[in-house]
Amino acid sequence: MSSDSIALNPALESTRPIGDRLHDWVTTVDHKKLGILYILYALVFLVIGGIEATIMRIQLIVPHNHFVSPQVFNEMFTMHGTTMIFFVAMPIMFGFANYLLPLMIGARDMAFPRLNAWSFWLAAFGGLLLYFSFIGGNGLYGAGGAPDVGWFAYAPLTARVFSIGHSTDFWTLGLLVSGIGSIGTAANIAATVLCLRCPGMTLGKMPLLAWMNLVMAALVLLAISPLTAAQIMLSLDRYLGAHFFDTQAGGSAVIWMHFFWIFGHPEVYVLVIPAFAFASEIIPVFSRKPIFGYPVMVAATVAIGFVSFTVWAHHMFTVGMSSYANSFFTISTMIVGVPTGIKIFNWIGTMWGGKIEFKTPMLFCIGFLFQFLIAGLTGIMLAVAPFDWQLGNSYFVVAHFHYVIVGAILFALFAAFYYWFPKMSGRMYNERLGKWHFWLFLIGFHLTFDFMHIPGLLGMPRRIYTYEPGRGWDIWNLIITVGVFFQAAGILLFVCNLLWSRIKGPVCTSDPWDAWTLEWSTSSPPPEYNFAAIPVVRSRRPLWDIKHPEDPDWKYE
Amino acid sequence: MEPMDPQLKTPAAPPGTVQLPAPTTWPIVLAFGVTLLSAGLVTSASVSILGAILTLTGCVGWFRDVLPHEKHVTVRVAAEVPVVATSRREIARLPIAPELPRALLPLETYPISAGIKGGLAGSGAMAILACLYGILKQGSIWYPINLLAATVYGQSLKFGAASLNAFHLSSFSLAVLIHLTTSLLVGLLYGAMLPMFPRRPILLGGVIAPIFWTGLIHSVLGLINPLLDERIDWRWFIASQFAFGIVAGLVVVRQARVRIRQFVPFVMRAGIETPGMMAEKPGKDRPR
Numbered sequence: 001m002s003s004d005s006i007a008l009n010p011a012l013e014s015t016r017p018i019g020d021r022l023h024d025w026v027t028t029v030d031h032k033k034l035g036i037l038y039i040l041y042a043l044v045f046l047v048i049g050g051i052e053a054t055i056m057r058i059q060l061i062v063p064h065n066h067f068v069s070p071q072v073f074n075e076m077f078t079m080h081g082t083t084m085i086f087f088v089a090m091p092i093m094f095g096f097a098n099y100l101l102p103l104m105i106g107a108r109d110m111a112f113p114r115l116n117a118w119s120f121w122l123a124a125f126g127g128l129l130l131y132f133s134f135i136g137g138n139g140l141y142g143a144g145g146a147p148d149v150g151w152f153a154y155a156p157l158t159a160r161v162f163s164i165g166h167s168t169d170f171w172t173l174g175l176l177v178s179g180i181g182s183i184g185t186a187a188n189i190a191a192t193v194l195c196l197r198c199p200g201m202t203l204g205k206m207p208l209l210a211w212m213n214l215v216m217a218a219l220v221l222l223a224i225s226p227l228t229a230a231q232i233m234l235s236l237d238r239y240l241g242a243h244f245f246d247t248q249a250g251g252s253a254v255i256w257m258h259f260f261w262i263f264g265h266p267e268v269y270v271l272v273i274p275a276f277a278f279a280s281e282i283i284p285v286f287s288r289k290p291i292f293g294y295p296v297m298v299a300a301t302v303a304i305g306f307v308s309f310t311v312w313a314h315h316m317f318t319v320g321m322s323s324y325a326n327s328f329f330t331i332s333t334m335i336v337g338v339p340t341g342i343k344i345f346n347w348i349g350t351m352w353g354g355k356i357e358f359k360t361p362m363l364f365c366i367g368f369l370f371q372f373l374i375a376g377l378t379g380i381m382l383a384v385a386p387f388d389w390q391l392g393n394s395y396f397v398v399a400h401f402h403y404v405i406v407g408a409i410l411f412a413l414f415a416a417f418y419y420w421f422p423k424m425s426g427r428m429y430n431e432r433l434g435k436w437h438f439w440l441f442l443i444g445f446h447l448t449f450d451f452m453h454i455p456g457l458l459g460m461p462r463r464i465y466t467y468e469p470g471r472g473w474d475i476w477n478l479i480i481t482v483g484v485f486f487q488a489a490g491i492l493l494f495v496c497n498l499l500w501s502r503i504k505g506p507v508c509t510s511d512p513w514d515a516w517t518l519e520w521s522t523s524s525p526p527p528e529y530n531f532a533a534i535p536v537v538r539s540r541r542p543l544w545d546i547k548h549p550e551d552p553d554w555k556y557e
Numbered sequence: 558m559e560p561m562d563p564q565l566k567t568p569a570a571p572p573g574t575v576q577l578p579a580p581t582t583w584p585i586v587l588a589f590g591v592t593l594l595s596a597g598l599v600t601s602a603s604v605s606i607l608g609a610i611l612t613l614t615g616c617v618g619w620f621r622d623v624l625p626h627e628k629h630v631t632v633r634v635a636a637e638v639p640v641v642a643t644s645r646r647e648i649a650r651l652p653i654a655p656e657l658p659r660a661l662l663p664l665e666t667y668p669i670s671a672g673i674k675g676g677l678a679g680s681g682a683m684a685i686l687a688c689l690y691g692i693l694k695q696g697s698i699w700y701p702i703n704l705l706a707a708t709v710y711g712q713s714l715k716f717g718a719a720s721l722n723a724f725h726l727s728s729f730s731l732a733v734l735i736h737l738t739t740s741l742l743v744g745l746l747y748g749a750m751l752p753m754f755p756r757r758p759i760l761l762g763g764v765i766a767p768i769f770w771t772g773l774i775h776s777v778l779g780l781i782n783p784l785l786d787e788r789i790d791w792r793w794f795i796a797s798q799f800a801f802g803i804v805a806g807l808v809v810v811r812q813a814r815v816r817i818r819q820f821v822p823f824v825m826r827a828g829i830e831t832p833g834m835m836a837e838k839p840g841k842d843r844p845r
Contacts, residue, residue: 027580113578114619121588129596136600166599173595180591239598288645295823330781353651386780510639523639529575532634547643556659556820 029113030528034120035099036424041124042092043495045083048131050491052080054484057448061481063469070465074148077463078171079130081151085267086175087127089409093274094123094185096416097213099424101189103519103526104207106198106535111191119184126178133170147171150463152260153234155245155253160238169238172231179224179231186220189213198518200537205557207517207540208291211298212277215305216270222309223266230259254319261312268404269308272372273301275412276343279365282419283347285515286362287354290541290553293346300339300346307336317385318392326385333383337376344373359513360434364415367442371407378403378453396456402449414441414494421498422512426524427505433497437490444486451479516541570631579628587615661819663752669745671812676744679805680736683797690793697722705732707785721788740801747809758810763803771795 025033056076059067068076098116102109110116133146147167149157158168193214197206234256236242243249245256284291291297310332313325321329347369356362378400382388391397414437421429455473467473511520521543522531539545539553570576590611597605622628654660687701695701703721706728751758771794778786818826 024580026585027582029578029580029584108575109578114581114584114622117581117584118588121585122591125588125592129592132596169599173598177592177595181588235598355649384777384780511641514643514645521639521641523635527632527635529577529632529634532575532638543641546641548648551648551658 029109029117031098031102031110031113031116032424032526032528034116035095035097037120038091038095038098038123041120041127042088042095045087045091045127047491049080049083049088050488052076052083054488056080057481057484059466060464060477062478063467063474065466071145071148073465074463075146075167078147078150082130082147082171082175083127084405085151085271086178087123087130089271089405090182091123092413093216093271094119094182094189096274096278096420097189097216098185100420100519101192101210101213102196103423103522103530104517105193105196105201105210106518106531106537107192107196108530108534110188111196112188115184116188119181119188122181122184123178126174126176126181129177130170130174133167133174136166136170152264153256154260155234155251155256156247158234158238158256159246169235172235172238176228176231179228182220182224186217186224189217190221193217198535198537204295205537205540208280208294208297208301209274209277209517212273212280212301215301216273216277219266219270219273219305219308223263223270226259227263230256230263233259254316257316257319258313261315262309264315265312266308268401269304271409272404273304275368275409276301278412278416278419279347279368281517282361282365282415283350285419285513286357286359286365287351288357289350289354290516290544291346292349292352293342294540296342297346300342303339304336307332307339311336314383314385314388317388330383330385334380337380340376344369344376359418360429360431360438361415361419363435363438364411364418367438368408368411368415371403371411371445375400375403375408391456393462394456395460395462396453398462399449399452399456402452406445407449411441411445414438417494417498419513420519421501422508423519423524423526425502425505426507427501428508428512429501429505430497433493437493437497440486440493441490444483444488444490447483447486448480449483451476451483455480511543514547516543518542521546574631574633576629576631579622579630581619581622581628583615583618583622586611587619590615657819659820661817663755663817665814665816666752667748667809667812668815669748671809672745672748673741674744674812675747675805675809676741678808679744679801680740682804683740683801684736686793686797686800690790690797694790694793695722699724699729702732703728704785704788705735708735708782740805743801744805744809747805751806751809752814759803759806762806762809763799767795767798767802771798 025037028034028037053076055068056073059065059073059076098110101107130147145165145167147153147170149163149168149171153168153171156162193206193210197210203211233242233244237244237246237251243251245251245253247253280291280297311329313321313329314333317326317329347365378396382391382397382400418429418434421427455476458472458476460467460471460473467477508524510523512524513520518531518535518537519526521535535542537545539557541553545552545554590608590613593604593608594612595608597603597608650658653662654664687705688698691698691700691702700722703725706725710728710731747762751762754761771791774794775791778789
């Protein structure tokens, strides 16, 4: 028998040398540790991406400002977008999926623990490779630095003649490497959900978080491939003189757009579907009601997954497509609003008549709910091709997608952090600091992104380095930048709260929220084997069945 | 032969212990190798060579980890398991169906045929008003029909006034198809939704919904199809919407309601044969 026998004693863990403990983290294949590594790594990049955003906003706070040079400004918006999407949002979602899925479906680990570790390290090294461009991007030509071609890197700007040096290559290779990791993680999530559910947990009895992560994994598997293909083609263009995107030699710049956005739009759903999952787990617990319309929620998620692959060219209305293409992508984009609207209706239906507890996770979920609604409405506006012709590439678009990414996804993420922090750490966070975080961030968010729509409507283009005074943009840019400092203060409180609570917070029980899913049946933090015995479930709320044997759910499912 | 762990495909753990995959260095080595292999393209060939060596080493190490059997560690299980309990013993219930401890709402609904009947009746009422508008205001019964076809058949709008008043077989066929399909779908929607709004269903279906729908179309049609927008008479438009809503609503609410089957799995509600779930019919099913 090829096994090493060890006996771990948690009490002795803190007395072990730091080198040993570090070695444990580096060599771990435990889904919980890898989940935490994903989350910590993403949080570090969140701070970096936040600093880049702050630099941009300081640059734009007044007209004719020269806080940074135009070159640095270009690098900042490129690195900010790339970092936030590829090295913050995706890894953090993967981190939560890694940590929670086996616990919620009653498994001991992910389906492929070693692949899981490999995927994480690829994602981590991909991020480091991208940021190495700040010092290594000069290459042979002494030009460049960090990538400066925008996060969607349109051709022909990425051609060697316009992007000399290696900055664009670092962008391509960094995403390529981390993309392989993303595909590994997605395959792992799908295999875990499909194959490792505990006895009794049929697909119809899975927690919604598992369903939604399954859809997310499918989207990753389908969406990352076109991006990877396009990056390989771009590398061939740049290194071997291929002409895929070289319009001077029979190539097509528009093909790059299609490749990028057939990845890029499903990517939005890769990020927002796990946010839906958090809301779908948290809102019922703090409303003290089961989720309203479970089967419809599942169907709506699957529908969103399908429809998300038919909408990509709404990012390209301003390119000049045929009227048939414009009509198709307008209609398909509007259709996404139907399953999404169903979800919003169901979350409100869950809260309706419930005994709502306004704890920090619930506050963030309520913020998510209403901000996502507004984000969806501006999305429907931009889905109308003639409207998009007026406002495409303006700050209105920037405001819209930040409403999705920050107003919806980040708010749901904060909710998830507060909700599962006791499970991950075994300690409670400080509720008062959590509420301060919520209100500061809410005020900052609305100052920044509500008012960002206005300069967009007034014609301010995105990625603009500076602007002339007197165009009506000045006051709005000032307010937008002031909002950033409120958000930064909120994030600072959040980090302090979690750090302080991790060390000094009161020890919590295994089930501090009186919740209903399996992760709350094991100790906080869970042991490395998750469950002493693999649980058997009979309904979607197994802990409700145990807590209320006189009125179990399984009689009605 | 030793008993096997079904999840890990390894010999089963002794009592009181659990077997887990062993920690390993090879994933990080392999990931670092792949990264260096790529980084060499933008730095130096020596970096790629180092990456290739690490990649090869990582692969060999990984294979040795899992072949012929996966390495694993045996972990002792804690004796104490958390107790699952709640302090909230009381369960509040909405006083909707006292005879049922739990209920799916609405308790009763209309059959699908009610929605179809309502949709067809509403479509008739709407068509009468629309044709009346064509005769009284435009001097031709074909005008509103051509206009409806123009929602998807843009060429209709370029006909000019005289042509819009004339009969065109293609436009007529298209308009009939659009009208019937939309009416049936909206009728089905009414059939499904009206039981959810038991108070004043006609007010909702016949007045409020048409006002919202007309408001939405009025506000966006100028953006989507300005040519069509110019030719719509909004007073007649909303009148025809009211006619559809009221007639369809009246027809639907006059149909007999049926009680929904509470907590029956979907496969059974859909009438799909589900061995083990549906009761066998005596004398019809063969004994197995």
